Amino acid sequence: MAKQYDVLFRLLLIGDSGVGKTCLLCRFTDNEFHSSHISTIGVDFKMKTIEVDGIKVRIQIWDTAGQERYQTITKQYYRRAQGIFLVYDISSERSYQHIMKWVSDVDEYAPEGVQKILIGNKADEEQKRQVGREQGQQLAKEYGMDFYETSACTNLNIKESFTRLTELVLQAHRKELEGLRTRASNELALAELEEEEGKPEGPANSSKSCWC
Amino acid sequence: MEYEDKAGRPSKPPSPKQNVRKNLDFEPLSTTALILEDRPANLPAKPAEEAQKHRQQYEEMVVQAKKRELKEAQRRKKQLEERCRVEESIGNAVLTWNNEILPNWETMWCSRKVRDLWWQGIPPSVRGKVWSLAIGNELNITHELFDICLARAKERWRSLSTGGSELENEDAGFSAADREASLELIKLDISRTFPNLCIFQQGGPYHDMLHSILGAYTCYRPDVGYVQGMSFIAAVLILNLDTADAFIAFSNLLNKPCQMAFFRVDHGLMLTYFAAFEVFFEENLPKLFAHFKKNNLTPDIYLIDWIFTLYSKSLPLDLACRIWDVFCRDGEEFLFRTALGILKLFEDILTKMDFIHMAQFLTRLPEDLPAEELFASIATIQMQSRNKKWAQVLTALQKDSREMEKGSPALRH
Numbered sequence: 001m002a003k004q005y006d007v008l009f010r011l012l013l014i015g016d017s018g019v020g021k022t023c024l025l026c027r028f029t030d031n032e033f034h035s036s037h038i039s040t041i042g043v044d045f046k047m048k049t050i051e052v053d054g055i056k057v058r059i060q061i062w063d064t065a066g067q068e069r070y071q072t073i074t075k076q077y078y079r080r081a082q083g084i085f086l087v088y089d090i091s092s093e094r095s096y097q098h099i100m101k102w103v104s105d106v107d108e109y110a111p112e113g114v115q116k117i118l119i120g121n122k123a124d125e126e127q128k129r130q131v132g133r134e135q136g137q138q139l140a141k142e143y144g145m146d147f148y149e150t151s152a153c154t155n156l157n158i159k160e161s162f163t164r165l166t167e168l169v170l171q172a173h174r175k176e177l178e179g180l181r182t183r184a185s186n187e188l189a190l191a192e193l194e195e196e197e198g199k200p201e202g203p204a205n206s207s208k209s210c211w212c
Numbered sequence: 213m214e215y216e217d218k219a220g221r222p223s224k225p226p227s228p229k230q231n232v233r234k235n236l237d238f239e240p241l242s243t244t245a246l247i248l249e250d251r252p253a254n255l256p257a258k259p260a261e262e263a264q265k266h267r268q269q270y271e272e273m274v275v276q277a278k279k280r281e282l283k284e285a286q287r288r289k290k291q292l293e294e295r296c297r298v299e300e301s302i303g304n305a306v307l308t309w310n311n312e313i314l315p316n317w318e319t320m321w322c323s324r325k326v327r328d329l330w331w332q333g334i335p336p337s338v339r340g341k342v343w344s345l346a347i348g349n350e351l352n353i354t355h356e357l358f359d360i361c362l363a364r365a366k367e368r369w370r371s372l373s374t375g376g377s378e379l380e381n382e383d384a385g386f387s388a389a390d391r392e393a394s395l396e397l398i399k400l401d402i403s404r405t406f407p408n409l410c411i412f413q414q415g416g417p418y419h420d421m422l423h424s425i426l427g428a429y430t431c432y433r434p435d436v437g438y439v440q441g442m443s444f445i446a447a448v449l450i451l452n453l454d455t456a457d458a459f460i461a462f463s464n465l466l467n468k469p470c471q472m473a474f475f476r477v478d479h480g481l482m483l484t485y486f487a488a489f490e491v492f493f494e495e496n497l498p499k500l501f502a503h504f505k506k507n508n509l510t511p512d513i514y515l516i517d518w519i520f521t522l523y524s525k526s527l528p529l530d531l532a533c534r535i536w537d538v539f540c541r542d543g544e545e546f547l548f549r550t551a552l553g554i555l556k557l558f559e560d561i562l563t564k565m566d567f568i569h570m571a572q573f574l575t576r577l578p579e580d581l582p583a584e585e586l587f588a589s590i591a592t593i594q595m596q597s598r599n600k601k602w603a604q605v606l607t608a609l610q611k612d613s614r615e616m617e618k619g620s621p622a623l624r625h
Binding site: 017018036037038039041042043044045046047060065067068069070072073076094 | 393397400401404405407439440441443477479512513521525568569571572575576
């Protein structure tokens, strides 16, 4: 039987509530767009297999709830990700301002070497725009991220941004991939690899166990 | 029956072509005309043998069609009978609830008979009343208090929309920006609450009610505020109660320990709930439990959505209401029992899946999830582990985690 995929990894979507994370994802995996989506509570999942540079990559995408209160929960998922989309809404200045906070959370909770990409969504709503394209570019440059303005509604840059983040993750794991080419039979589950390493419960607990 | 009657007397001799049609009584819609009409003059006549054969074939077809029609009629009749039966039993149940149970609530609500009736689902017309009684009003919220909270919420919306400065500074620690964000989030979430029902959205009949309850709650409990998931709970209550009563039920429901832990996102306590859930998971479904462990599928992944919205987002609405029926009676334990019932119902499918397929399946349950099967599955779940009940297991785990926090050497398990 043909292999279903060569590499498996996880991408995470984060950003304020209502910036369109779920819509981006639905457009990417199902090529669908609904203007009135049901709110995401906790975390939702989708999956898609794409081919990048001749490698079949299966990506699991974790779509998180955006409300600040939920971040205690969603932060727990950062360490299980290899790539993260930071999403704001070009028609909401506030969602853009919050990106800084999202980035610092990622720095704190995500594994080292996690790949990030900045997304300014709802690019079709030009008449409501509050955040200029240059502002997005500027912020992305500051943090050393790639940047896309996207629209789930008009299907602008959706495939491009998902493919780009996938490429970045693949590049970051080039070493493991070399191994894959030599032992051509096995698939590589980056997701599981990192999980094994990350098992000891995360920073909060380790500091606690220190002082007893 | 009329059908049998007619079918039962093919007495008159069939023959002359023209009569055949009349004789059949019943005509399948499409083909009749073509076959039985005389052949157009410009075509050669059919040999008698062939004509006879065709007529026979046609008659067979008619018989078949008639059979199908009869079967369909029987099916419809059965369906109608079934519906009548259900309606009658609902009607009877309504009478029982209204005439016997509700007037004698205090003495009857925990009786065997009522429990059985309760399990079968509370009829929609008395559901709100029963929920209100079962949830209670520990907080002693009055309609007046609701009006006060609502008035204050309205003031805030107004000052927000006029861009005016803050009227009051009483809720220290909750900045104006936070509050503004929360009010905006309510607006956004209302449009995303049961969007396919089209009744809570702007312009819909229940939009203002939902807005009022959520707004009033943020004024009643500024320390909790608005948290995503609440809009679903309030919406389900609105479908069954008047606004003020829905608010009372809403506030009391959220004040229960499990709901408070979740809506305040007390992560430590949530983990304790998950740990207690896993104790009963392993006890009831050891094979599936091992499979989940192997795949690193932790309970938070599916339980958060189920608990935060009390299943109203993940199950069909009428089924979710039936879960609420028993939840109002049995409390938080039933939420976790339901989760195990769902897992058990789909155990065979789940054991064949990998992480992502399980996660996808559980966060998007089948839309046609059968109510009776689910309740049968829930009924088989034992909420007892080594002679300990849910509350005992939970308390023990809570004690453990408190001791762990204090740095005591006592470890879990």
